[in-house]
Amino acid sequence: MTELTSTHQRFAKENGIELENVGPLSTEQFAAELERVVNNDDVPYPIEPAKREPYLTAFHTGVPFSIGEFSDETVDLKQFTNSQTYSQYSFEEHLSWACLVAQQQKTKHQFACREYLAGEALFEIGAAMIPNYYLLNARIFQQTGWQLATVSEIIPAELFFTCHSRRFFPVTTFMRPLGTDYLEEPDIGHDVAGHVATFTIPAVANVMQHHGKARDLIYDQRERALTGVDDPEEIAAIKAKADQLLTYAGRIYWFTVEFGLVMQDGEVRDFGAGILSSPGETKYSIEDHESNRILIDPNLDADLLRLANTDYLISEFQKTYFVSESFDLLDSITPQRILEASQRAMSLPDFTWREIVPGDRVLNVGTIATSVNEKYYRLMAGQEMDQCLRRTAIRNLAMYRDGFDGELLNQFRVAPPDPPQKSLKWFDANRDELTAMLPSLG
Numbered sequence: 001m002t003e004l005t006s007t008h009q010r011f012a013k014e015n016g017i018e019l020e021n022v023g024p025l026s027t028e029q030f031a032a033e034l035e036r037v038v039n040n041d042d043v044p045y046p047i048e049p050a051k052r053e054p055y056l057t058a059f060h061t062g063v064p065f066s067i068g069e070f071s072d073e074t075v076d077l078k079q080f081t082n083s084q085t086y087s088q089y090s091f092e093e094h095l096s097w098a099c100l101v102a103q104q105q106k107t108k109h110q111f112a113c114r115e116y117l118a119g120e121a122l123f124e125i126g127a128a129m130i131p132n133y134y135l136l137n138a139r140i141f142q143q144t145g146w147q148l149a150t151v152s153e154i155i156p157a158e159l160f161f162t163c164h165s166r167r168f169f170p171v172t173t174f175m176r177p178l179g180t181d182y183l184e185e186p187d188i189g190h191d192v193a194g195h196v197a198t199f200t201i202p203a204v205a206n207v208m209q210h211h212g213k214a215r216d217l218i219y220d221q222r223e224r225a226l227t228g229v230d231d232p233e234e235i236a237a238i239k240a241k242a243d244q245l246l247t248y249a250g251r252i253y254w255f256t257v258e259f260g261l262v263m264q265d266g267e268v269r270d271f272g273a274g275i276l277s278s279p280g281e282t283k284y285s286i287e288d289h290e291s292n293r294i295l296i297d298p299n300l301d302a303d304l305l306r307l308a309n310t311d312y313l314i315s316e317f318q319k320t321y322f323v324s325e326s327f328d329l330l331d332s333i334t335p336q337r338i339l340e341a342s343q344r345a346m347s348l349p350d351f352t353w354r355e356i357v358p359g360d361r362v363l364n365v366g367t368i369a370t371s372v373n374e375k376y377y378r379l380m381a382g383q384e385m386d387q388c389l390r391r392t393a394i395r396n397l398a399m400y401r402d403g404f405d406g407e408l409l410n411q412f413r414v415a416p417p418d419p420p421q422k423s424l425k426w427f428d429a430n431r432d433e434l435t436a437m438l439p440s441l442g
């Protein structure tokens, strides 16, 4: 028996939720719905008849949901393998979901793009119970060909993108505490209530899968480079390069799939799951004057490079958002272009998440905006600065000192200015101390 507390009542009231509606359907109701959905042939991706019965049997015999089995693909999640034991969610967790989704709905309906809202309606995300992954996985597969794979925590980028290349989306199984708006660690409120609707937007689903395919290209290169190599240092360097390329590729994913915005009917609208899972950030990303908003055409290599060379932090609301001119243009982000942008970005100076960069098409100059060279001055003067500014300044100063192909700077829309001479001299005098800081700056 659930014990209702005044906190439960307060949250329910604040979010317009009827407490008696919170919580799962009865097993019978649920089983009937699952059976109806699994056997539905009037969908873009009908489930193969031979795969229906085993799925229903697994549900009826109480096997916790772990990974979708409707396609011919699978993925080994190794130590991150997890499963959803649906009966273990408490009333408070269902209520936390219901409250979060109710808050999200208000901001989503105000600021999300049309396609996102249409996707949500398909999956009945708005219900007052945590989604059961058996049902949700079947619905997602039927509409998009994607499936769910449950994971225990944030997984390494390599595995994350491997899932994407096979159209699996890794999802956690825990729900954030009641009343939490933004958290760094993804939960069901992010993975499901934020992401799932985006799979129905073909351009976004393609960007996701193309990141998976870019990972495959990067790892093919890595395997070829490792062939016949015995020297441990050389092996480590080859592996580190592949990891670094994934980091740069991950930035393109971050600024599109997670934190992307799009122009729609002359207005800026959200589609990024990281934004839309946080009601606070949804409003902030469009209405607040604090952050920069920059218009991009992902079809242009210079604009893709702008994303790949922009560093960010995950600990707070974003400081710069990139607004795609249209969804159609996102389709130009192919695996090959992700790879090429990542390769170039590795050899170029980074920008921080606060910078307005020469050549940017600026929709909003945030109150936090800085110039390209401000990070060097702040570092030199020992002024307060966040970790993104600090690590970018140190990384870039080392790069300018060690020399790189200056011609590559022309790959940007406009070549950024060199760091001030005095900051380079100051860096020379303090190099060991500064570069020693880098690992602790993430």
Ligand SMILES: [Fe+2]
Residues within 6 Å of the ligand: 186, 190, 191, 195, 258, 273, 274
């Ligand atoms: Fe995410």
